[in-house]
Amino acid sequence: MRAAVVTELNGPDGVVIREVADPALKPGHVLIDVGYAGISFPDVLQTRGEYQVRPELPFTLGWEISGVVREDSGSFRAGERVAALPFTGGVAESVVVDANYVFPLPDSVSFATAAALPLNYLTAHFALVRRAKLQRGETVLVQGAAGGVGSASCNMAAVLGARVIAVVSSTEKVAIAEAAGAHNVVLADGFAAEVRQLTDGRGVDVIVDPVGGERFTDSLRSLAREGRLLVVGFAGGQIPVVKTNRLLLTNTTVMGAATREIWNQEPEMPGRQWSELIHLLKSGVLDPVIGPQFSMERAASAIRTIDERRAAGKVLVRIR
Secondary structure (H helix, E strand, O other), X not given: OEEEEEOOOOHHHHEEEEEOOOOOOOOOEEEEEEEEEEEOHHHHHHHOOOOXXXXXXXXXXXXXXXXXXXXXXOOEOOOOEEEEOOOOOOOEOEEEEEHHHEEEOOOOOOHHHHHOOHHHHHHHHHHHHHHOOOOOOOEEEEOOOOOHHHHHHHHHHHHOOOEEEEEEOOHHHHHHHHHOOOOEEEEOOOHHHHHHHHOOOOOEEEEEEOOOHHHHHHHHHOXXXXXXXXXXXXXXXXXXXXXXXXXXXXXXXXXXXXXXXXXXXXXXXHHHHHHHXXXXXXXOOOOOOEEEEEEHHHHHHHHHHHHOOOOOOEEEEEOO
8 A cells, every 4th residue: 555654754745645555454443445634743753753752754744634434443333434543654555553542423524524533633622621721711722723732632622612812923824713613813023912912901811832933932922811832832943931930920731732641641532532522523613724735745744834834724645
């Protein structure tokens, strides 16, 4: 079968399409014929050997997919439509996935939409519900709101009853954040002053930050009393440092939201999360903004789009 294989740790240039052995079904796993693969920032990091988990070269890319079950396995039946989190191996014609990370797909949800759901939406759900304990009526600020996890966080927060203020890097990305459910959209340059104005000087209750870097200090300054800042990633390339005196003076909290680590400890959690969200998927209120779609032959270009921060919406690779 064909797969997008990382052959060197030099970023997108190290990704090539080649023939690899078909995966073999294992106990407790599900064999899936892939329809679409979602591309995310961890994929970019793995092409450079910069993610916490470093698969041995060569390895196949792909954290999240949608597709069809090939063989009966456990509670899954051949022909069943699913979304899944293989973490690696997804940008391929077939992949074997731990059954804990395979999710039934409502008929109303397309394969393209489904491939945009598992990583970003379960991350947003974990961050907002379990970590931040978001309450209806609170105000949420989302950094990088036109990207995959950012747009998912806008959508999730709005569905949970929050007011959403989105921060984007350019005017071209405003429409993406609005489509994701943001009530207000501001540009990254000077966002803190606009947030103060939009909140009448109060600040926001929760910040979802997958960017980090230079925006971080102004994000902290944008928190209301007892506000919570969720560290989701560092797409900006720099890991910021927290001056804890600011947290003390404002009774604010900075917390991590890393789903991969918590799922390792609680492997049944993603299935529970999916069960909580399934009615929202069926109703269509959870609706990811789909960005550019690439053929498998152009998987390296899909990675490069995120690496160069040109992504608007969820980047997908179409397998079949």
